[in-house]
Amino acid sequence: MVTEVACPLCGESSRFLEIRNPYRDGHIADYRSLYGSRTKSDWKACGTCGFVHQNPRPSIEALNAYYAAGDYHASTPPPLSWSEPGPYMKFARWYYSDKVEFAIAQTGLRTGRVFEMGFGYGGALKLFEERGWQVSGREPDGQLAAFAHDTLGLRGPERGFVDDSVTGLPPVDLIFSNHAFEHVADLHGVMAALRTIIKPGGYIFTTVPTYAANRSNMSLRWMNSAHYSLFTRRSLDQLVARHGFEPVVSTYRGWRKEIDDVWHVARYTGKQLDPTASYEDPAAVARFINWVNPVRSLLFAPVFSNYHRKVQRVMYVKEGVELVARRLLGRR
Numbered sequence: 067m068v069t070e071v072a073c074p075l076c077g078e079s080s081r082f083l084e085i086r087n088p089y090r091d092g093h094i095a096d097y098r099s100l101y102g103s104r105t106k107s108d109w110k111a112c113g114t115c116g117f118v119h120q121n122p123r124p125s126i127e128a129l130n131a132y133y134a135a136g137d138y139h140a141s142t143p144p145p146l147s148w149s150e151p152g153p154y155m156k157f158a159r160w161y162y163s164d165k166v167e168f169a170i171a172q173t174g175l176r177t178g179r180v181f182e183m184g185f186g187y188g189g190a191l192k193l194f195e196e197r198g199w200q201v202s203g204r205e206p207d208g209q210l211a212a213f214a215h216d217t218l219g220l221r222g223p224e225r226g227f228v229d230d231s232v233t234g235l236p237p238v239d240l241i242f243s244n245h246a247f248e249h250v251a252d253l254h255g256v257m258a259a260l261r262t263i264i265k266p267g268g269y270i271f272t273t274v275p276t277y278a279a280n281r282s283n284m285s286l287r288w289m290n291s292a293h294y295s296l297f298t299r300r301s302l303d304q305l306v307a308r309h310g311f312e313p314v315v316s317t318y319r320g321w322r323k324e325i326d327d328v329w330h331v332a333r334y335t336g337k338q339l340d341p342t343a344s345y346e347d348p349a350a351v352a353r354f355i356n357w358v359n360p361v362r363s364l365l366f367a368p369v370f371s372n373y374h375r376k377v378q379r380v381m382y383v384k385e386g387v388e389l390v391a392r393r394l395l396g397r398r
């Protein structure tokens with residue numbers, strides 16, 4: 067069952083602005099045990115800091131138990147071809163390489179220790195390992211963690227949550243996370259745990275979906291029951307500022323293959339910055355989502371609707387042409 071929560075970033079408990087989400091919640095059927103008879107998740111902008119989050123929502127305990135059980139596999143099984151490392155790594159190279167390269171370039175680190183929060187199938191960590199990094203991480207879903215271990219041969223990363231139990235790990239130079247923070251119910255708990263394993267001067271790279279600077283309606287469809295938060299550059303600034311990290315760089319245009327996400331790099335200095343400096347105007351946030359975002363999606367639709375599918379189609383065509391060319395040339 068869902069309950070009303072305080073703003074997961076600033077703690078505001080009574081002032082919220084309604085956010086209109088015109089889209090069907092395509093995920094809620096997977097979370098029936100958490101949402102009962104509701105057909106949609108509800109989203110609000112915090113009346114103090116402007117942070118957009120699911121509210122009311124399931125309790126942190128219920129969510130953790132749900133993720134650990136990996137129940138959602140029933141409706142979204144992994145592609146069959148991924149039982150082999152080859153086809154999966156081909157996808158992973160396409161999906162993660164730009165992000166891994168960006169994190170390495172923006173931090174100026176060549177190699178070191180990297181920890182990934184929510185490493186999924188392990189593709190990004192595999193790319194770091196290929197580049198000479200020592201890899202570690204946590205992934206709550208046992209099925210995914212087993213794939214990373216058994217199929218990709220990754221030995222450092224383990225199944226589990228990012229919580230008090232990570233404190234025993236050796237300190238890392240870089241924390242990496244890809245589309246993970248939007249699934250985190252206890253943001254400050256996770257940041258406190260990450261802080262215990264980051265070296266002084268180390269970095270955190272975060273990429274998450276966003277509604278801001280949108281080019282498609284995906285930006286609003288991110289507001290579904292699989293997610294609890296929708297960040298912007300500024301709300302990520304606020305999150306890290308509360309935990310001794312200083313923002314370094316962020317962009318809404320990091321990846322040309324997919325759209326409506328934000329990339330963010332911050333450095334751990336231990337200095338507590340003023341989080342209120344990163345607050346957004348709640349009325350402006352609500353106005354943007356309710357009015358400006360849908361208009362932008364319409365204007366950009368000719369190019370960017372289902373952009374990832376278009377990119378994928380181009381990839382398939384290119385592969386097909388290469389295959390035919392190889393056959394014609396009699397090579398394998």
Ligand SMILES: [Zn+2]
Pocket residue numbers: 073074075076077078112113114115116117
């Ligand atoms: Zn707030």
